[in-house]
Amino acid sequence: MGGMIEKHNNYAFIDSQNVHKGVRSLGWQLDWVRFRVYLQEKYGVDMAYLFIGFMPEYTERYIDLQRAGFVLKFKPVLLEQSGAIKGNVDADLVLRAMIDYGQYDKAVIVTSDGDFYSLVKYLNKTDKLQAVLSPRSATCSGLLKKIAGGKMAFMEVIEKKLSSENKTAPLQDGT
Secondary structure, three states, X not given: OOOOOOOOOEEEEEEHHHHHHHHHHOOOOEOHHHHHHHHHHHHOEEEEEEEEEEOHHHHHHHHHHHHOOXXXXXXXXXXXXXXXXEOOOHHHHHHHHHHOHHHOOOEEXXXXXXXXXXXXXXXXXXXXXXXXXXXXXXXXXXXXXXXXXXXXXXXXXXXXXXXXXXXXXXXXXXO
16 A cells, blocks of 8 residues: 555653753754654654653743653652752653563664663563664763663754754754
8 A cells, every 4th residue: 555654653752851951062952842843753653752851931932842742751850959940850761761661562762861761671671672863962861872772862853843943954864
C-alpha cells in the first residue's frame, strides 16, 4: 500500500531541566513545539513524557507544553539554602520508563545525565532503545555516550530546526 505512513509506538522520556540547561549553555532557546514535532517525525514518538519540577508561577508554560503534545510529569521542587531550586526527576523518569515498558516499541531518552546509564543499558540490551538525545556533546556523560553507542544523537547539530529563533527551518532533512 503505497503512501501509508509507518505506524510507530515509541515513547520519549525527557529530563526537562537537563535539556533546558544544556540548550541554554549553547546560547539558544529550545522551541518546545518544534521539538515535539521533531520527536514525532524523526523518532516516531507518540507519547512524550516531560519530567519537570512544579512551580505554580509557571502554570501558563505548563499549559503551553501540554498543548504542544507533551504529557507533563510533575515533581515537587525544593528551595535549597543556596537559593537554588532542586526538583530531581531521575527516579521518576526511570520508574515511568519501566512502568510503561510493555506499552511502547522503542524509547527515546532525552538527557545528558549519566544517572540514566543503567536504564539506557537495559533498554539497549532488550532492543527497546530508539535513541538517546542529548543537548550537547561536550557536557554529555561519557558513560551515556558509551552505552548508547550508535543510538546517541545531539540537539546541538539540529539547532536550526529546534531554535525558537528559527521558525522557518524545515524540521526534516535527514538528520
